[in-house]
Amino acid sequence: MTEPWAATGGPRHGGVADDRVTLIDGSTFCISERDGRVRAGHAQGLFVRDSRYLSRWELRLDGVLPEPLTTHGKEPFGATFVGRMPPQPGLADSWLLVLVHRFVGNGMREDIELRNLSGEPVSCVVTLDVDADFADLFDVKGGVAGAKGTVSVGRGDAAIDFTHDAALPQGVRIESHGAAEVSGRTLRWVAAIPPRDSWTVTLETQPFERGEPLPLRHPYGRPVEHTEPARSLREWRERGPRVNTADGDLAAVLRQSVEDLGALRMFDPEHPHRAIVAAGMPWFMALFGRDSLLTSWMLLPIDQRLAIGTAQTLAAHQGAVVNPVTEEQPGRILHEMRFGQSAALALGGGTAYYGTADATALFVMLVGELRRWGLDDQRFKELLPHVDRAMTWLTGDGDPDGDGFVEYRRATENGLANQGWKDSWDGVTFASGEIARAPIALAEVQAYTYGAYRARAYLAGEQGDDDARRYWSGMAAALKRAFNETFWLPDRGWYALGLDADKRPIDALASNMGHCLWTGIVDDDKAPDVARQLLSPELFSGWGIRTLATSMGAYNPMSYHNGSVWPHDNAICAAGLMRYGFVAEAQRVAVGVLAAAREFGHRLPELFCGFDREEFAEPVPYPTSCSPQAWAAAAPLLLLRTLLRLDPELPQGRVSCDPAMPARYLPLEISGLRVGDDELTIRVTEEETVVRGLGTPPAQRRRPDG
Amino acid sequence: MASAPPVFDDDMDPSHLAELDFGTAFAAPTDCPDCGSSRLTAQDAGDRTDFSCDDCRAEWAFRLGRIVRVTAGHAVPEPR
Numbered sequence: 001m002t003e004p005w006a007a008t009g010g011p012r013h014g015g016v017a018d019d020r021v022t023l024i025d026g027s028t029f030c031i032s033e034r035d036g037r038v039r040a041g042h043a044q045g046l047f048v049r050d051s052r053y054l055s056r057w058e059l060r061l062d063g064v065l066p067e068p069l070t071t072h073g074k075e076p077f078g079a080t081f082v083g084r085m086p087p088q089p090g091l092a093d094s095w096l097l098v099l100v101h102r103f104v105g106n107g108m109r110e111d112i113e114l115r116n117l118s119g120e121p122v123s124c125v126v127t128l129d130v131d132a133d134f135a136d137l138f139d140v141k142g143g144v145a146g147a148k149g150t151v152s153v154g155r156g157d158a159a160i161d162f163t164h165d166a167a168l169p170q171g172v173r174i175e176s177h178g179a180a181e182v183s184g185r186t187l188r189w190v191a192a193i194p195p196r197d198s199w200t201v202t203l204e205t206q207p208f209e210r211g212e213p214l215p216l217r218h219p220y221g222r223p224v225e226h227t228e229p230a231r232s233l234r235e236w237r238e239r240g241p242r243v244n245t246a247d248g249d250l251a252a253v254l255r256q257s258v259e260d261l262g263a264l265r266m267f268d269p270e271h272p273h274r275a276i277v278a279a280g281m282p283w284f285m286a287l288f289g290r291d292s293l294l295t296s297w298m299l300l301p302i303d304q305r306l307a308i309g310t311a312q313t314l315a316a317h318q319g320a321v322v323n324p325v326t327e328e329q330p331g332r333i334l335h336e337m338r339f340g341q342s343a344a345l346a347l348g349g350g351t352a353y354y355g356t357a358d359a360t361a362l363f364v365m366l367v368g369e370l371r372r373w374g375l376d377d378q379r380f381k382e383l384l385p386h387v388d389r390a391m392t393w394l395t396g397d398g399d400p401d402g403d404g405f406v407e408y409r410r411a412t413e414n415g416l417a418n419q420g421w422k423d424s425w426d427g428v429t430f431a432s433g434e435i436a437r438a439p440i441a442l443a444e445v446q447a448y449t450y451g452a453y454r455a456r457a458y459l460a461g462e463q464g465d466d467d468a469r470r471y472w473s474g475m476a477a478a479l480k481r482a483f484n485e486t487f488w489l490p491d492r493g494w495y496a497l498g499l500d501a502d503k504r505p506i507d508a509l510a511s512n513m514g515h516c517l518w519t520g521i522v523d524d525d526k527a528p529d530v531a532r533q534l535l536s537p538e539l540f541s542g543w544g545i546r547t548l549a550t551s552m553g554a555y556n557p558m559s560y561h562n563g564s565v566w567p568h569d570n571a572i573c574a575a576g577l578m579r580y581g582f583v584a585e586a587q588r589v590a591v592g593v594l595a596a597a598r599e600f601g602h603r604l605p606e607l608f609c610g611f612d613r614e615e616f617a618e619p620v621p622y623p624t625s626c627s628p629q630a631w632a633a634a635a636p637l638l639l640l641r642t643l644l645r646l647d648p649e650l651p652q653g654r655v656s657c658d659p660a661m662p663a664r665y666l667p668l669e670i671s672g673l674r675v676g677d678d679e680l681t682i683r684v685t686e687e688e689t690v691v692r693g694l695g696t697p698p699a700q701r702r703r704p705d706g
Numbered sequence: 707m708a709s710a711p712p713v714f715d716d717d718m719d720p721s722h723l724a725e726l727d728f729g730t731a732f733a734a735p736t737d738c739p740d741c742g743s744s745r746l747t748a749q750d751a752g753d754r755t756d757f758s759c760d761d762c763r764a765e766w767a768f769r770l771g772r773i774v775r776v777t778a779g780h781a782v783p784e785p786r
């Protein structure tokens with residue numbers, strides 16, 4: 001095993017996202033072309049517990065790839081690839097149908113079926129070329145796959161064995177149930193099929209760890225169970241809020257958000273009823289601190305359960321001791337964790353890794369926001385000590401040089417080089433393109449820290465603890481002052497995205513400062529410049545704000561963090577623009593992202609390429625983008641909240657709503673919105689906004705300005 | 707607590723509905739699909755969490771929003 005935790009660094013090559021088929025079961029998943037083929041040298045293959053056990057899988061009939069017709073399958077773990085033998089020259093039609101039934105789970109089983117639809121016997125040579133490189137999952141996603149250690153190939157009776165001589169000895173056996181010839185990395189059969197008959201063979205791909213086979217979930221000879229949607233099993237369906245809108249695309253995007261976040265649901269075996277979600281399918285099926293905190297923050301107006309479950313789970317695993325290997329520190333909120341006995345194996349000895357600069361501040365912000373949305377006293381009291389331990393980290397280990405800014409540098413070579421959300425190895429650069437050296441203090445990390453100080457002050461005020469309120473308000477004010485003095489680049493007219501090891505401002509024009517608007521750390525006199533830059537042609541593509549401006553040295557619209565567009569980043573920027581009163585700008589970002597969602601079939605991917613909308617009529621997908629991805633799925637809900645200008649202060653019995661909705665979505669109505677003990681209906685038309693159902697104070701009526 | 711009356715008038719059509727029922731989407735499995743028992747216990751199954759029925763012993767897993775049988779209980783015949 002190499003680096004045990006997940007850099008989310010993207011690949012530098014790979015297939016088109018839309019053409020992939022991904023099957024998944026627990027920590028096993030298989031990514032292939034639409035025809036089922038796994039092509040060598042691509043970010044494809046069969047992965048089990050973070051290692052690639054198949055890196056090539058190519059079926060041929062008489063030396064020719066079958067022609068794909070369709071793929072179907074309702075199960076997450078299985079699909080049928082339907083193809084046909086290409087027609088012979090001079091013949092219009094093919095008579096040989098190829099059905100490949102694939103099931104994954106601790107390995108893979110594949111039933112290959114050839115159907116002769118003609119009245120004549122057919123004979124053909126069937127070959128399957130396979131390979132295994134045992135590459136690390138995140139090396140594959142990062143496009144730097146290469147086995148460490150040696151891989152040897154052996155042959156058994158109708159089987160090929162690959163063994164990987166490494167720190168964790170691994171192996172895989174690909175076995176044919178049905179006699180097969182074996183040579184090198186190829187299995188070969190001769191299929192003689194009578195008229196209107198079929199020929200079948202079953203292949204098992206069986207992984208081994210330390211010589212022990214993993215139990216296949218779908219072994220040869222056992223019929224495969226089918227699944228039912230979990231939601232349909234519940235006789236009683238909980239009625240949640242409902243949105244009615246004149247815009248069919250907006251409604252479809254919101255429905256997809258519910259579907260996708262439900263699909264990413266994870267269960268802590270100790271607390272199965274706490275709602276938590278994985279970060280993204282298929283690469284990040286684990287709990288990530290930053291992802292889950294931002295996702296649940298975005299959902300707060302609609303659903304508070306995810307925020308409560310996330311805060312409780314992260315609190316339960318809050319750092320307690322100093323451990324350089326996992327970067328655990330007292331009070332620190334984790335970066336990534338997995339549940340279950342095999343988690344320790346996947347994460348290199350521990351179940352959690354703590355290398356993140358922002359999750360701790362985001363945790364405090366989330367608890368503060370939860371309280372504003374009416375978190376009950378009991379759960380609030382349970383979370384408060386964890387908030388205070390997080391404050392200790394923010395002002396202590398989080399700021400090792402004591403300059404008042406939180407910065408990061410990994411503790412070992414195995415840690416993440418960059419510990420903000422742009423965590424590619426090259427995700428933080430100067431305008432020249434030069435890569436910044438750690439320790440790095442990121443702009444948005446200071447913004448979140450400011451948000452955490454403000455949240456702690458709010459909580460103190462709400463508890464009647466005036467000393468603590470004054471203290472944390474003072475901390476927030478001091479940080480805001482220092483940030484605006486140090487990070488603002490008057491010659492450029494934008495904020496540095498960070499400070500490097502020598503406290504030099506990292507002067508690239510990037511989306512990071514949008515997050516600074518979001519938490520309010522930006523001085524009012526600088527906000528217009530920030531808004532103008534975010535919507536400039538260099539940053540705004542027409543579909544959204546790019547991660548990095550086109551004028552920057554490291555700009556690449558096809559990169560992971562240096563010019564691509566991320567929906568969650570945009571939702572946060574739009575919220576920031578609206579906070580400072582840049583209504584038209586916030587609307588432009590929201591409308592652009594929602595238009596992109598429509599082009600992606602109403603499901604926003606993790607990210608897409610940063611090409612200009614005028615250059616391509618549709619947003620260009622990013623290869624190996626996660627889809628669904630939790631914070632991308634949640635982004636439309638934050639956009640909706642932003643456009644509604646919905647803001648709570650439940651302990652004070654207040655909710656404010658002052659919509660700035662673009663006309664295309666109107667009329668729009670949200671009903672069944674639960675805030676505290678009340679159930680609200682908000683109805684927005686071009687003429688007026690009506691809020692009903694609020695107990696105290698009485699229903700409000702306001703005109704939208706927009 | 708009375709729920710708010712619908713205020714979406716006929717003249718506001720055409721409208722498109724999105725039901726944001728996250729409560730259902732985030733719910734843990736509560737009933738055994740075989741015997742209907744509500745005594746489901748979460749279990750550490752290595753790389754994921756399974757749910758086993760205390761009454762009929764059937765075991766279930768949750769995958770991408772779907773429920774699948776891991777092992778059959780005694781209340782139902784083995785799958786064909």
Ligand SMILES: [Zn+2]
Nearest residue numbers: 399402403405
């Ligand atoms: Zn510092």
Ligand SMILES: [Zn+2]
Nearest residue numbers: 738741759762
């Ligand atoms: Zn049962």
